[in-house]
Amino acid sequence: MDAALYLIPVPLGDSAVDKVLPDYNLRVLREIKFFIVENIRSARRFLKKCDKNIGIDGIEFFTLDEHTRREDISGYLNPLLAGNAMGVISEAGCPAVADPGADIVAMAQSRGLKVVPLVGPSSILLSLMASGFNGQSFAFHGYLPVDSAKRVKKFHEMERDIASGQTQIFIETPYRNNRMITDICNTVRKSLRLCVACNLTCDDESVVTLTVDEWTRRKFDYNKRPAIFLLYY
Amino acid sequence: MDAALYLIPVPLGDSAVDKVLPDYNLRVLREIKFFIVENIRSARRFLKKCDKNIGIDGIEFFTLDEHTRREDISGYLNPLLAGNAMGVISEAGCPAVADPGADIVAMAQSRGLKVVPLVGPSSILLSLMASGFNGQSFAFHGYLPVDSAKRVKKFHEMERDIASGQTQIFIETPYRNNRMITDICNTVRKSLRLCVACNLTCDDESVVTLTVDEWTRRKFDYNKRPAIFLLYY
Numbered sequence: 001m002d003a004a005l006y007l008i009p010v011p012l013g014d015s016a017v018d019k020v021l022p023d024y025n026l027r028v029l030r031e032i033k034f035f036i037v038e039n040i041r042s043a044r045r046f047l048k049k050c051d052k053n054i055g056i057d058g059i060e061f062f063t064l065d066e067h068t069r070r071e072d073i074s075g076y077l078n079p080l081l082a083g084n085a086m087g088v089i090s091e092a093g094c095p096a097v098a099d100p101g102a103d104i105v106a107m108a109q110s111r112g113l114k115v116v117p118l119v120g121p122s123s124i125l126l127s128l129m130a131s132g133f134n135g136q137s138f139a140f141h142g143y144l145p146v147d148s149a150k151r152v153k154k155f156h157e158m159e160r161d162i163a164s165g166q167t168q169i170f171i172e173t174p175y176r177n178n179r180m181i182t183d184i185c186n187t188v189r190k191s192l193r194l195c196v197a198c199n200l201t202c203d204d205e206s207v208v209t210l211t212v213d214e215w216t217r218r219k220f221d222y223n224k225r226p227a228i229f230l231l232y233y
Numbered sequence: 234m235d236a237a238l239y240l241i242p243v244p245l246g247d248s249a250v251d252k253v254l255p256d257y258n259l260r261v262l263r264e265i266k267f268f269i270v271e272n273i274r275s276a277r278r279f280l281k282k283c284d285k286n287i288g289i290d291g292i293e294f295f296t297l298d299e300h301t302r303r304e305d306i307s308g309y310l311n312p313l314l315a316g317n318a319m320g321v322i323s324e325a326g327c328p329a330v331a332d333p334g335a336d337i338v339a340m341a342q343s344r345g346l347k348v349v350p351l352v353g354p355s356s357i358l359l360s361l362m363a364s365g366f367n368g369q370s371f372a373f374h375g376y377l378p379v380d381s382a383k384r385v386k387k388f389h390e391m392e393r394d395i396a397s398g399q400t401q402i403f404i405e406t407p408y409r410n411n412r413m414i415t416d417i418c419n420t421v422r423k424s425l426r427l428c429v430a431c432n433l434t435c436d437d438e439s440v441v442t443l444t445v446d447e448w449t450r451r452k453f454d455y456n457k458r459p460a461i462f463l464l465y466y
Binding site: 007016018019020021022023024094095096097098099102103105106107108109110115116117119120121122124125126127128129130131132133134135136137138139140141142166195200201205207208209 | 240249251252253254255327328330331332335336338339340341343348349353354355360361362363364366367368369370371372374375399428433434438440441442
């Protein structure tokens with residue numbers, strides 16, 4: 001196997017490994033002895049879930065989370081520089097998309113090292129596919145501002161970009177999901193469509209697209225369930 | 234299996250099925266007798282590649298491409314309305330992202346039908362992961378304008394959005410890839426970084442991130458090879 005930095009996606013929620021990851025990822029995993037991870041305990045759990053016979057004790061982990069300082073990671077790629085394959089594992093979904101892994105990828109790229117992204121579940125892509133919205137032009141904003149005035153301003157910017165044909169995608173802390181939908185209903189034009197995708201790839205997943213007007217008149221409860229939001233005309 | 238509209242990704246290029254699709258997708262495929270596809274011949278080839286014993290003759294195909302009129306597709310979901318699982322297959326990558334499948338998904342959503350997106354390769358997500366750029370905020374623009382003045386204007390808009398932290402992603406017709414890189418080098422600030430991801434998931438894949446200044450001074454040839462472009466600071 002090539003000496004490269006392999007970016008290894010992790011299932012969302014409790015979905016089975018073979019539901020969301022290609023076999024190839026498992027073959028790659030088994031060969032790697034050096035992993036850069038957000039959380040060692042959950043990374044071990046993921047590796048065991050992929051292959052219960054995997055030899056965890058022979059594996060070296062490097063922690064990269066929001067508390068890791070940029071200068072601490074300068075040595076993380078030494079095993080790769082010495083010719084070993086390395087893996088990056090995030091907490092859920094695809095590494096380096098909306099998580100700290102991007103810093104280590106940028107460092108590998110700046111040193112001319114090979115980076116290999118593996119296929120896996122992304123709530124952004126899965127929700128976009130299932131929304132029925134424009135996939136030829138879209139923007140992902142991460143979390144929206146919490147401050148009311150700033151949030152309203154952001155919604156108005158999104159309405160402007162929707163008018164030019166761009167699907168708008170964003171997330172919220174799960175315990176504020178219901179509040180997010182209410183905020184949208186109170187702010188944007190009633191004729192826009194809102195898609196809420198919840199628990200993607202899990203047994204109780206749902207992807208519901210309705211007009212904002214329909215959401216206003218509908219009962220819903222997404223409290224504390226992982227969800228992603230999409231707006232379009 | 235649930236009566237739902239399953240969105241079934243297809244490998245990019247000639248990559249092996251088990252390199253880019255979870256086993257679950259193949260289990261779903263084998264149960265479906267009604268497919269909405271961009272091209273029947275390549276859809277058959279894909280199904281045979283997934284399972285050479287699949288009974289193609291018992292499968293009904295509906296064509297949805299850029300020539301299909303909106304009014305022609307109104308009956309396409311009848312098998313689903315009658316309680317059968319249906320599948321959507323695109324030419325490459327994820328259905329309904331940058332392909333005509335979004336229309337049929339929108340129709341299913343507007344009728345309150347269940348839509349289930351399956352995991353698979355997306356050049357947008359894979360290139361974003363491997364670029365080292367910001368994955369918390371990004372925009373995908375599809376194809377840029379061909380007209381020089383409009384293209385320059387678009388690059389300047391992208392520079393403005395990069396300044397606010399948003400990664401910019403776009404594609405080009407493969408025989409114009411080299412021209413695209415030259416256009417970028419001639420237009421945007423030399424300190425920005427350009428990532429070119431080519432033949433993703435295939436044996437000769439490459440993902441290279443360099444400053445625009447470095448691209449200007451480098452030899453490259455991406456002519457007629459599928460590529461995707463990302464810009465960031």
